[in-house]
Amino acid sequence: MRGFLLFWIALVIAVSITPLLSLAEVTKIGNGDDGSDLEGFTEIKSGIIFDSRQDAVDLLKSLNIPGVPGLGALLPELKGNLLYLTKKDSQTVDHTDAGAFHADMKGRVYARTFAEPNAVTRFFPVATKLDSDQLVALHIHEALHRSLPPSVREDETIVTSLTLAITTPGANFDTIQKLAQRLIPEAATVRSSPEVPAKVVEAGVPMSDTARAKNPSEFGIEYRSFSAPKQPSTYQVSSMYLLRSELYPFSIAKRPIGLGIDLSMINRPTSSLMGPLRLTANARIWTLRGFDVGVWGLAGLNTLSNEELKQSQFGRDIYQLGISIKRDLDFFSVENFISYMFEGQSTQRIGNIDYHYEYGGVVEVSSHPALLLGPFRLGGFIELSLGDDYKVTGGAFQYDPGRYRILSGGPEIQYRYHNVVLGVTGRFLLNATQDASYDSLGDLMGPGVAQGFISGSVSVFF
Numbered sequence: 001m002r003g004f005l006l007f008w009i010a011l012v013i014a015v016s017i018t019p020l021l022s023l024a025e026v027t028k029i030g031n032g033d034d035g036s037d038l039e040g041f042t043e044i045k046s047g048i049i050f051d052s053r054q055d056a057v058d059l060l061k062s063l064n065i066p067g068v069p070g071l072g073a074l075l076p077e078l079k080g081n082l083l084y085l086t087k088k089d090s091q092t093v094d095h096t097d098a099g100a101f102h103a104d105m106k107g108r109v110y111a112r113t114f115a116e117p118n119a120v121t122r123f124f125p126v127a128t129k130l131d132s133d134q135l136v137a138l139h140i141h142e143a144l145h146r147s148l149p150p151s152v153r154e155d156e157t158i159v160t161s162l163t164l165a166i167t168t169p170g171a172n173f174d175t176i177q178k179l180a181q182r183l184i185p186e187a188a189t190v191r192s193s194p195e196v197p198a199k200v201v202e203a204g205v206p207m208s209d210t211a212r213a214k215n216p217s218e219f220g221i222e223y224r225s226f227s228a229p230k231q232p233s234t235y236q237v238s239s240m241y242l243l244r245s246e247l248y249p250f251s252i253a254k255r256p257i258g259l260g261i262d263l264s265m266i267n268r269p270t271s272s273l274m275g276p277l278r279l280t281a282n283a284r285i286w287t288l289r290g291f292d293v294g295v296w297g298l299a300g301l302n303t304l305s306n307e308e309l310k311q312s313q314f315g316r317d318i319y320q321l322g323i324s325i326k327r328d329l330d331f332f333s334v335e336n337f338i339s340y341m342f343e344g345q346s347t348q349r350i351g352n353i354d355y356h357y358e359y360g361g362v363v364e365v366s367s368h369p370a371l372l373l374g375p376f377r378l379g380g381f382i383e384l385s386l387g388d389d390y391k392v393t394g395g396a397f398q399y400d401p402g403r404y405r406i407l408s409g410g411p412e413i414q415y416r417y418h419n420v421v422l423g424v425t426g427r428f429l430l431n432a433t434q435d436a437s438y439d440s441l442g443d444l445m446g447p448g449v450a451q452g453f454i455s456g457s458v459s460v461f462f
Contacts, residue, residue, distance in 0.1 A: 003457030005300065006181075009372060010303060021150055039370065040424045041084045041085060041086045041087065041122065041127045042084065042085055042086070042087075043082065043083065043084055043085075044085050044123065044220060044298065047128070048128065048132065048135060049083060049123055049127060049135060050083065050134050051132075052135035052139060053078065053079075053081070053135075053139050053164050054142075055132060055135075055136050056078060056135075056139040056140050057075065057078055057079055059136060059140075059167070060074060060078065060140070060166070061075070061387075063171060065166065065176065067173070068176055068177050068180050069181065069241070069330060070148070070149065070180045071147070071148075071162075071176075071180055071184075073117070073147040073148075074140075074144060074147045075142045077117065077118075077147040078139060078140065078143040080118070081113075081120070081139075081142075081143065081146075081210035082120040083123065083355055084121070084122050085122075085123050085125070085128075086123070086124050086125070088125065089108045089109070089124045089125055089126050090170055094302065101197075107157040108124065108126040109124055109126075109140055110123065110124060110127040111123045111124065111138055111142055113142045113145055113146060114146070115145045115146065115153045115154045115401060116146060117147065117192045118450075119146055121139075121142050133167070133450060136167060137163055137167045140163055140166055141159060141160070144159045144162055144163060148162075148184065148433055149184060149185070151185060152183065152184055155331075156326070157245055158183045158184070161179065161183060162176075162180065162183065167195070177269045179268070187354070191222070197410060207255070215285065216246075216256045216282075216461075217246060217247045217248050217258065217404070217461065218245075218246045218260075218459050218460070218461050218462075219246075219459065219462075220243075220244045220421075220457055220459030221238075221241070221243055221457065221458055221459075222241070222242040222244065222331050222455055222460060223239065223240075223456050223457070224239060224241075224242070224448065224453045224455040225238070225239045225454055225455070226239060226240070226448055226449050226450055226452070227450050227451040228450060228451075229331075229437065229439070229449070229450040229451065235268075235312045235313055235314065237266050237267070237268055237444065237448075239266075239267045240264055240265065240267065240275060240444070240445075240448070240453075241265040241267075242262055242263070242264050242267050242445070243263045243264075244260065244262050244459070245261050245262075246258055246260030246282070247259060247260070248282075249313060256283070256284050257281075257282070257284075258281075258283075259279070259280065259281055259282075260279070260280035260281075260282065261277075261278070261279060261280075262277070262278035262279075262280070262445060262447055263275075263276075263277060264276055264277070273304070274304070274440065275303070275444060275445065276300045276302050276303065276314075276318075276444055276445050277301045277303050278298055278299070278300045278301070278445050279299045279301070280296060280298040281296065281297050281298075281456070282294060282295075282296040283295050283296070291325065291327050292324070292325070292326040292327075292328075293324070293326075294320070294323070294326075295321055295323050295324075296321070296323075296324065297320065297321045297322070298318070298319070298320050298322075299317065299319050300317060300319075300443065300444075300445055300446075301317050302315050302317060312346075312348060313346055313348045313355070313439070314346065314442050314444050314449075315345060315346040315347070316344040316345055316346040316357075316359065316374065316442055318341060318342075318344060318442070318443055319341070319342045319344075320339055320340065320341045321340055322337055322338060322340070322364075323337070323338050323339075324336065328372070329372075330372070331371060331372050331373070331438060332369070332370070332371060332372060333369070333370045333372055333377070333399070334367065334368065334369045335368045336362070336365075336366070336367050337366045337367075337368075338363075338364075338365050339363075339364045339365075340362070340363055340364075341357055341361060341362040341364065341421050341441075342361055343358070343360050343388070343389075344359045344442065345357060345358050345359065350394075351395050353397075354394060355393070355394030355397070355450070356392070356393050356394060357390075357391070357392055357442065358389065358390070358391040358392075358393075359389075359390060359440075359441070359442045360385075360387050360389030360390060360403075361387070362385055362386065362388070362441060363385075363386045364383060364384070364385045364386075365383070365384050366381055366383035366384070366408075367381065367382055367383075368380070368381040368430065369411065373414055376413070376414070376415055376416075377413070377414040377416065378413055378414075379411070379412045379413070379414075380409065380411045381408075381409060381410060381412055382407075382408070382409045383407070383408040384406075384407055384408075385406040385407075385408070385441060385447070386404075386405050387404045387405070387406075387436075387440060387441070388403060389402065389403065390404060390436070390440045394436075401435070401436070403433075404432070404433045404434065404436040405431075405433050405436070406429060406431075406432045406433075406436055406438070406440070406447075407428050407429075407430045407431040407432065408427055408428065408429060408447065408452070409427075409428060410425065410426035410427045410428050411424070411425065411426050413425075414422075419460055419461045419462055420458070420459070420460055421457075421458070421459045421461065422432065422456075422457070422458050423455075423456070423457045423458075424454075424455070424456055424457075425454070425455045425456075425457070426452070426453070426454045426455075427452040427453055427454075427455075428451065428452040429451045429452050437449075437450060437451060438450060438452065
């Protein structure tokens with residue numbers, strides 16, 4: 001099992017570095033460039049080019065460009081763009097470099113980007129001699145090439161006209177909207193009614209940079225190490241491996257719909273065995289004004305044999321439904337979850353006595369705030385689980401504490417490199433009624449067991 005996990009981790013790392021290796025090679029590029037400008041480059045993280053991008057973002061927000069039909073993807077494309085500076089200028093100019101936004105009078109190219117979403121932008125040293133206003137226009141121009149609909153994104157005349165309309169002194173929302181409706185076929189079909197201002201037309205509102213709807217699918221591996229129980233446990237679990245695959249092959253507009261499979265392997269002090277199988281269904285039903293709203297459901301199915309079930313109190317199937325709401329700002333994010341876990345039951349044999357466990361329904365609410373600092377997401381969570389009931393009966397033994405609560409919390413730290421995310425999470429039991437613990441929930445793949453866990457994970461989103 002450990003060898004299998006190491007194989008998948010190596011595979012994930014290989015997938016993440018392949019794009020960088022491809023950048024390092026000299027290749028033929030679609031715009032006629034021989035690729036020599038890629039022989040040396042560094043990522044831009046400060047300086048006038050980096051600062052002017054924020055000026056461009058502020059300009060788009062002030063003009064409410066996200067509300068212009070056809071330009072809804074411009075702001076997120078600009079904000080999330082990776083910037084690189086080459087070590088030497090390029091004078092390899094062809095038709096795609098025509099126009100004042102691409103090259104100077106000597107034919108030296110200012111910047112290049114591929115006309116496709118999420119492409120990086122390569123700036124050349126000559127661009128550092130431009131002033132802030134010129135760089136703002138250059139950022140917007142290159143972002144338009146990536147964000148406009150495919151039918152017009154490579155049309156230099158249209159891209160230049162829109163750039164000038166946005167950056168010219170005295171620019172306003174109405175003028176830009178009229179121009180977009182005239183130049184962009186897709187925008188011409190989206191008209192705001194007389195009763196509703198054009199600024200709130202849904203088709204023009206972009207998703208946030210970190211919206212899961214942009215890259216909803218996930219493949220990942222997680223390792224959890226559980227804390228020791230405060231009281232002796234009849235079924236102690238020390239750690240768990242999780243293999244997660246969540247794919248979104250179905251979608252309607254900006255509302256992806258997907259199915260997920262989670263496989264688990266649990267480690268006990270004396271043995272290892274297959275853990276529960278979890279099946280999930282997710283739908284992002286709404287993405288508007290930076291909010292992601294989703295609904296989800298899961299089924300946790302036990303894979304234990306009849307003999308193994310007799311040894312464990314966790315031999316029950318779990319069904320849960322919930323809703324999530326997420327909001328991302330430039331440096332802050334918060335996501336709330338509300339869910340309901342249906343009741344269930346299981347039986348454990350200890351000696352010659354069968355102990356019957358009855359798990360009541362559980363309402364769970366949680367909030368996950370985080371600071372967004374570059375590639376880092378530094379956050380945590382607070383969660384309240386409110387259970388209807390938890391009964392244990394067997395022989396002359398009876399345990400029935402009635403309704404109970406469990407308050408949980410812990411850190412959630414992530415590092416993101418392109419679509420690869422490394423994460424560290426901790427879950428700790430902060431407060432509980434009577435003797436309640438995570439064992440009272442009976443959900444191995446959710447809160448787990450005993451008093452909590454710490455975990456490490458690596459995931460690829462696509």
